[in-house]
Amino acid sequence: MRELLCTAAALLLTYARVFASGFDFIKPANPLDTPPLQKADEIVNINFPQKATLTKNDVHNHYAVALERFIQCNVRSSYADFRVLIESIVPNDYAYMLIANKMADLGFFNLADLASSKITDEDISYTMTDDMKRYYYPAYKLNPKDEVYLAEMLSNIIYNAQSLEATNELLKNTDLLTKSDYANYIVALGSMKANNIANAKKYIDIAINKNPQNLNYKKLKAEIAIQDDKKGTAIKLVTEMKNAPVLNEFYKNKIYSLEQYILYKTAKQDFDKKYHLAYYYYYENEPNKAMRTLQTTIATKKKNIAELAALTSRVYFDLKEYEKAESQADKTLNINGKNTMALLVMGDLASKDKDYKKAFKYYEKAYSNDKRGTTPAVRLAETARTLDKLNITKEIYTKILKSRSDCPQAYFNVAMNDQLRKNEYLKKAVSLDTNFTDGWLELSKMMIDKQNFATAKKYLAIAKYIDENNFKYYYYQGLFCKAQGFSQDAIFNFKKSLALNPDFTPAKEELSI
Numbered sequence: 001m002r003e004l005l006c007t008a009a010a011l012l013l014t015y016a017r018v019f020a021s022g023f024d025f026i027k028p029a030n031p032l033d034t035p036p037l038q039k040a041d042e043i044v045n046i047n048f049p050q051k052a053t054l055t056k057n058d059v060h061n062h063y064a065v066a067l068e069r070f071i072q073c074n075v076r077s078s079y080a081d082f083r084v085l086i087e088s089i090v091p092n093d094y095a096y097m098l099i100a101n102k103m104a105d106l107g108f109f110n111l112a113d114l115a116s117s118k119i120t121d122e123d124i125s126y127t128m129t130d131d132m133k134r135y136y137y138p139a140y141k142l143n144p145k146d147e148v149y150l151a152e153m154l155s156n157i158i159y160n161a162q163s164l165e166a167t168n169e170l171l172k173n174t175d176l177l178t179k180s181d182y183a184n185y186i187v188a189l190g191s192m193k194a195n196n197i198a199n200a201k202k203y204i205d206i207a208i209n210k211n212p213q214n215l216n217y218k219k220l221k222a223e224i225a226i227q228d229d230k231k232g233t234a235i236k237l238v239t240e241m242k243n244a245p246v247l248n249e250f251y252k253n254k255i256y257s258l259e260q261y262i263l264y265k266t267a268k269q270d271f272d273k274k275y276h277l278a279y280y281y282y283y284e285n286e287p288n289k290a291m292r293t294l295q296t297t298i299a300t301k302k303k304n305i306a307e308l309a310a311l312t313s314r315v316y317f318d319l320k321e322y323e324k325a326e327s328q329a330d331k332t333l334n335i336n337g338k339n340t341m342a343l344l345v346m347g348d349l350a351s352k353d354k355d356y357k358k359a360f361k362y363y364e365k366a367y368s369n370d371k372r373g374t375t376p377a378v379r380l381a382e383t384a385r386t387l388d389k390l391n392i393t394k395e396i397y398t399k400i401l402k403s404r405s406d407c408p409q410a411y412f413n414v415a416m417n418d419q420l421r422k423n424e425y426l427k428k429a430v431s432l433d434t435n436f437t438d439g440w441l442e443l444s445k446m447m448i449d450k451q452n453f454a455t456a457k458k459y460l461a462i463a464k465y466i467d468e469n470n471f472k473y474y475y476y477q478g479l480f481c482k483a484q485g486f487s488q489d490a491i492f493n494f495k496k497s498l499a500l501n502p503d504f505t506p507a508k509e510e511l512s513i
Helices: 007-020 040-045 056-071 075-088 093-106 109-117 122-136 144-159 163-171 174-179 181-193 197-210 215-227 231-242 249-266 270-283 287-295 302-318 322-335 340-352 356-369 374-386 390-403 408-416 419-432 437-449 453-466 471-483 487-500 505-510
Strands: 026-028 051-053
Touching (some): 056 075, 056 144, 075 109, 093 109, 109 144, 122 215, 122 249, 122 419, 144 163, 144 181, 163 174, 163 181, 174 181, 181 215, 197 215, 231 249, 249 270, 270 287, 302 322, 302 340, 322 340, 340 356, 340 374, 356 374, 374 408, 390 408, 419 437, 437 453, 437 471, 453 471, 471 487, 471 505, 487 505
Antiparallel strands (some): 026 051
């Protein structure tokens, strides 16, 4: 159980990178010297010192210290530090969205609201904001004092091995338990950690009865069911979560991750346990852990060998070990020529080598085997576009949009072919996948064309944070510089784009090559 509950700490630390990756920020001159607050209700009345420009490391350190204070149960100071950080960021919707999600994860719902309130473009943020509230938010709105109190309980339960003590203390607060669904969730969590399954079941049911839409409560109920040896209940709850109207990629992956974790915990055979644990790490975006798990997994049945090799090929590809990825994909297809994951890996390898005709064949076969999933459809559609088979591209994306509304690539494709609705559909694309680099870059191009350079700069900064080695980013950065008359800077960026992708024609044209 601990590996799932404590993954949050590692994930939170990785999010600190956003504050050192191309955004500009301001903060109090010495925010880390802000004294701990003695009363929880003082949190909402912080006096901010005079502001000064921050270095990238200062911001990173401020975030990391605030998180460490939470882990060490210095929650009042953590709350204050995070609030200073939110108030100090130079406005950027992407950063606000990331912070809001992490505050909700910590139970700092008022801080999540504060970060969300600073978002200026709801067309970009509404999908993630809606999913964040559906996943985390309590039905009963907590005041800051109660919120910090419950966050202290959460910190003690997860990070400080005080589940029993925290739970017993909270059980005395009958007034709060009567009103707050989230307080009952915390009792259920602490009870589960203390192996009091009867209490865990009782209080999570109370939380869900008060707030039946909350997905985090259902997640905990599924975890309690695992400890209670109720696999069927856990799987049923995950199915309910998968059927919820969750659209944003980040939250969909949280549900897929949970599903694999439950399958890992409930599997009887060694192969099944390790296979699902590796898949869990894959969805948690920890490919090295996934690979280490896969390398210790032994399969004897042909079906299991194919599944193992397919997932191994996918992880090798993500780790950029392409020869090993091809070997494992070949191994899979020799056993099961219709394995979708292996076909996609082979297509991705061919695309990487710019053999698009070969890639098309693999993607076409993957699509014919799996017409419900969007990944084979998107891969086939984009390869068809590269091969000028635009009728196929249009047909696939039209079909996707008729049946579902959670495919960012489909909206991006529509945007690129509909100038009247281009802005609307590009924003829809990045709202579904906040890390959709091409969407942010095309939005920046629209702003460059309109000479709205301030907004273009923000979109470019987001794209750089997501993937600073993206050759398209440097091309668009070159266009940004060119539009403002900075010809030398433009040339530098066009050359950088070509250094990353020597065959990128638009950059060549800008350099008259």
